Amino acid sequence: xxxxxxxxxxxxxxxxxxxxxxxxxxxxxxxxxxxxxxxxxxxxxxxxxxxxxxxxxxxxxxxxxxxxxxxxxxxxxxxxxxxxxxxxxxxxxxxxxxxxxxxxxxxxxxxxxxxx
Amino acid sequence: xxxxxxxxxxxxxxxxxxxxxxxxxxxxxxxxxxxxxxxxxxxxxxxxxxxxxxxxxxxxxxxxxxxxxxxxxxxxxxxxxxxxxxxxxxxxxxxxxxxxxxxxxxxxx
Numbered sequence: 001x002x003x004x005x006x007x008x009x010x011x012x013x014x015x016x017x018x019x020x021x022x023x024x025x026x027x028x029x030x031x032x033x034x035x036x037x038x039x040x041x042x043x044x045x046x047x048x049x050x051x052x053x054x055x056x057x058x059x060x061x062x063x064x065x066x067x068x069x070x071x072x073x074x075x076x077x078x079x080x081x082x083x084x085x086x087x088x089x090x091x092x093x094x095x096x097x098x099x100x101x102x103x104x105x106x107x108x109x110x111x112x113x114x115x116x
Numbered sequence: 117x118x119x120x121x122x123x124x125x126x127x128x129x130x131x132x133x134x135x136x137x138x139x140x141x142x143x144x145x146x147x148x149x150x151x152x153x154x155x156x157x158x159x160x161x162x163x164x165x166x167x168x169x170x171x172x173x174x175x176x177x178x179x180x181x182x183x184x185x186x187x188x189x190x191x192x193x194x195x196x197x198x199x200x201x202x203x204x205x206x207x208x209x210x211x212x213x214x215x216x217x218x219x220x221x222x223x224x225x
Contacts, residue, residue, distance in 0.1 A: 043215040
């Protein structure tokens, strides 16, 4: 079956512009996660959606970052007024459930964002 | 605070065995995951431990000791394709995954 997909795969933008990154999770997966990974670094948690519950936004680094998940499926991460330090690979992951159990996360290929 | 510790980098020889350690201090425990990440690619799931002991899956095994806050990933019969970063992650009491920074494994012929 289809895995997690993300678009675009690469995005180059000028400082100060807004960007939108898209994630299509695996069909039927109720949990969706956004992470950020800088070169050679570990995963930085950004936001987590579980079903219809209010999202866990505790990892968003500033109010320039926001995300939504429409209809419990597709998610969009928006970064307003981008800064050079926002340059990173943005990874989306989904799992069957977020709470409990051994539900592993399946990752998309990521969006490499470069802010010039 | 919550913390996951792994070595930054390890080197091993093709055909040999390597053990990658992970220690954790988290608010609660709901399981430990190991993921593999090749350079420029997304992480892929390797193993999950929630009870103490060893879980074996082909050339890869993962061990957990909850009382010690310790896990290791054991890779046997190393192949060049095993060169990658290995990420340890723990689900805390809120079922949030806390990630380590990863261990870069370099395999030499």
